[in-house]
Amino acid sequence: MKPLLGEKFVHNGEAVKLPLDFVRQLSLKVQQERPESRCDKVMDTFSGCALCLPNLTQLSCCCSREHRPPLCIEIKPKCGFLPSSRHVTKEIKHKVCRFCMHQHFKLAHGKWKRLSRYCPLDLFSGNKQRMSLAIKHLIEEPQNNFKIFKGGECIYSCKDDADVLQDVDELAQHLRPYFLPSGSLMNGHQSSKVVLNELIQVIVSALLSSWDPRKTRLSEGRVRCEASLPHRDLLRNTNHCLPKDCVLDKILGTQMLDSLDIEGLNPLFKRVEQHLHDFPKERSSLQIDGPYSQSFLEKIQNCPTEDDGSIEYAVRKVHQYRVAMTAKDCSIMITIATCGEEDGLDQSLEIQPSKPHFTYSVSILDLDPKPYESIPHQSRLDSNIVNHYLRSTLPNNQELANQSVFLGWDREGEDCTLVFHPV
Numbered sequence: 001m002k003p004l005l006g007e008k009f010v011h012n013g014e015a016v017k018l019p020l021d022f023v024r025q026l027s028l029k030v031q032q033e034r035p036e037s038r039c040d041k042v043m044d045t046f047s048g049c050a051l052c053l054p055n056l057t058q059l060s061c062c063c064s065r066e067h068r069p070p071l072c073i074e075i076k077p078k079c080g081f082l083p084s085s086r087h088v089t090k091e092i093k094h095k096v097c098r099f100c101m102h103q104h105f106k107l108a109h110g111k112w113k114r115l116s117r118y119c120p121l122d123l124f125s126g127n128k129q130r131m132s133l134a135i136k137h138l139i140e141e142p143q144n145n146f147k148i149f150k151g152g153e154c155i156y157s158c159k160d161d162a163d164v165l166q167d168v169d170e171l172a173q174h175l176r177p178y179f180l181p182s183g184s185l186m187n188g189h190q191s192s193k194v195v196l197n198e199l200i201q202v203i204v205s206a207l208l209s210s211w212d213p214r215k216t217r218l219s220e221g222r223v224r225c226e227a228s229l230p231h232r233d234l235l236r237n238t239n240h241c242l243p244k245d246c247v248l249d250k251i252l253g254t255q256m257l258d259s260l261d262i263e264g265l266n267p268l269f270k271r272v273e274q275h276l277h278d279f280p281k282e283r284s285s286l287q288i289d290g291p292y293s294q295s296f297l298e299k300i301q302n303c304p305t306e307d308d309g310s311i312e313y314a315v316r317k318v319h320q321y322r323v324a325m326t327a328k329d330c331s332i333m334i335t336i337a338t339c340g341e342e343d344g345l346d347q348s349l350e351i352q353p354s355k356p357h358f359t360y361s362v363s364i365l366d367l368d369p370k371p372y373e374s375i376p377h378q379s380r381l382d383s384n385i386v387n388h389y390l391r392s393t394l395p396n397n398q399e400l401a402n403q404s405v406f407l408g409w410d411r412e413g414e415d416c417t418l419v420f421h422p423v
């Protein structure tokens with residue numbers, strides 16, 4: 001992922017050996033702490049290996065003279081574009097982004113109690129107003145997309161009890177020393193607003209920071225999500241660009257390796273499946289389960305645009321899709337600390353000249369390879385999400401009505417009621 005996402009954002013980590021007994025005890029401890037919805041996840045307790053990473057909630061060279069603990073903002077941005085693939089069969093996928101559709105599905109299946117108004121297309125838009133709104137919506141309803149750490153301690157995230165709303169005033173209290181001068185008389189609601197606004201500006205600046213003066217122009221058809229309504233004015237007459245090589249640009253570019261959409265990928269996956277059935281020994285030479293080496297990277301980077309019917313083409317597209325999935329599920333860690341002007345830092349964010357400077361680092365984490373075997377699940381999930389969205393938000397929906405007289409919903413996570421629609 002490092003050549004795709006950028007040297008500066010990805011940490012190699014170090015593979016370390018751990019005693020099996022230690023891993024078993026750790027696994028038991030972690031399991032007790034998991035929220036209910038994540039209890040199906042298990043730690044690998046047999047390999048005896050782990051990846052040792054720097055603690056990204058801390059800055060490696062924290063030069064703060066004021067001894068304020070560093071702040072770290074974690075964002076799981078999810079997929080930042082609308083598919084333009086000709087293989088997409090449901091028009092709605094060209095209009096409403098996957099995250100916004102998925103929200104309705106998650107609500108219906110009890111993953112969350114409230115809809116998030118966050119839209120990844122706003123965050124990835126490069127437009128500061130849209131980005132600010134996206135972050136405001138993340139603060140409002142963090143779900144598993146937003147966390148804040150202070151001095152390594154998580155001070156803001158989705159509450160265990162999903163019924164409880166987040167306490168933004170409490171968050172503002174934590175942030176006040178970073179964003180309001182110590183003698184400020186402002187208090188109450190007004191100061192919370194100011195402080196959160198400053199935080200949002202810092203996050204936007206960090207997400208857009210790049211040493212490269214060039215811009216990546218975003219294709220118009222891919223940056224507007226109809227579910228994210230308040231921005232019609234913001235969309236008008238706006239060119240959508242991201243600074244080249246900023247963290248969002250790198251993540252979006254990697255996500256867009258999924259050029260066919262799961263609907264276009266499915267037949268290619270089946271081609272690979274058939275081939276592996278006929279020639280099982282080729283699994284290793286085709287690098288279905290890695291290794292994720294230079295030759296794997298080359299397969300991803302040099303993939304022909306047209307399908308020549310070959311197994312090589314199909315495998316390359318499957319590899320690209322899996323890498324894109326990793327980029328659609330990764331998290332960004334923005335770690336910031338205050339510092340005086342005299343500290344002479346490499347990367348310092350200037351929000352307003354009168355305000356303290358911040359030094360910061362931006363990293364990307366959770367880059368596990370997504371298994372080849374998860375592709376059929378992705379395909380079912382995609383159609384469940386879209387069908388659910390059409391059913392729940394658009395009554396008497398024409399798109400569903402046009403499809404068939406009845407629809408039998410997929411059994412995985414969906415009910416199996418036969419729904420009759422007028423033709």
Ligand SMILES: O=P(O)(O)O[C@@H]1[C@@H](OP(=O)(O)O)[C@H](OP(=O)(O)O)[C@H](O)[C@H](OP(=O)(O)O)[C@H]1OP(=O)(O)O
Nearest residue numbers: 037038078102144325326328329368370374378381
């Ligand atoms: O499919 P999605 O979009 O729901 O993403 C899954 C995530 O759900 P989210 O939508 O972010 O709440 C899901 O997040 P949670 O564990 O629910 O917080 C996982 O990250 C999952 O990855 P993996 O299967 O554990 O490797 C993610 O699955 P992959 O699709 O990335 O395999």
Ligand SMILES: Nc1ncnc2c1ncn2[C@@H]1O[C@H](COP(=O)(O)OP(=O)(O)OP(=O)(O)O)[C@@H](O)[C@H]1O
Nearest residue numbers: 038041042043053054055056057074147331365366
């Ligand atoms: N290097 C790091 N520094 C600081 N915090 C980290 C680091 N790595 C992970 N975290 C924190 O731990 C959380 C879980 O990490 P990650 O998503 O990589 O685990 P996971 O493999 O998905 O866990 P699971 O076993 O539940 O699947 C992250 O969301 C982040 O808050």
